[in-house]
Amino acid sequence: MLAPSHACNVSRRLQRLVDGATVVAGKLRSAGRAFVRPLLTDTDVDMTLSIPEAQTTTIDGDIGWASRPPATVHCAECGGHIYQHRPDGTLDCPDCYAEYDIEEFPSLELSHFTCPVCGDEMVHGRRHPEQFDVPEWATCNRCRYHWEFEHF
Numbered sequence: 001m002l003a004p005s006h007a008c009n010v011s012r013r014l015q016r017l018v019d020g021a022t023v024v025a026g027k028l029r030s031a032g033r034a035f036v037r038p039l040l041t042d043t044d045v046d047m048t049l050s051i052p053e054a055q056t057t058t059i060d061g062d063i064g065w066a067s068r069p070p071a072t073v074h075c076a077e078c079g080g081h082i083y084q085h086r087p088d089g090t091l092d093c094p095d096c097y098a099e100y101d102i103e104e105f106p107s108l109e110l111s112h113f114t115c116p117v118c119g120d121e122m123v124h125g126r127r128h129p130e131q132f133d134v135p136e137w138a139t140c141n142r143c144r145y146h147w148e149f150e151h152f
């Protein structure tokens with residue numbers, strides 16, 4: 001337990017600290033005022049830039065295997081890259097001339113999807129690995145185009 005006089009000293013010291021902090025805060029406020037304008041201008045610029053991006057997110061997206069982005073799979077024979085633009089397109093290896101049926105797509109190792117908007121490699125994944133042997137989603141980190149295997 002603190003002696004009453006000690007406690008009193010502490011609270012007086014605290015009061016002095018609080019007073020000091022108020023003065024510092026006041027100084028910061030007046031110093032900050034000079035920077036308020038340029039900061040606001042920066043925010044304006046950022047917001048204008050983010051508007052088209054937000055619209056892209058809502059417009060650019062597809063659902064369903066038929067609207068699947070172009071895919072690149074590994075050839076089971078030689079490991080070469082086979083590019084399939086559409087899901088009903090041919091799966092012919094340009095390196096070893098192996099040919100696959102489109103039904104064989106799930107058995108081939110997928111390298112990546114290609115974003116149909118900006119051409120970047122997309123990231124992909126599955127939500128239910130036990131139900132589907134094909135990716136269920138793919139997303140482009142550059143332009144935010146997003147593809148889904150089905151509604152969820």
Ligand SMILES: [Zn+2]
Binds near residue numbers: 093
């Ligand atoms: Zn091959």
Ligand SMILES: [Zn+2]
Binds near residue numbers: 120140143
């Ligand atoms: Zn993209």
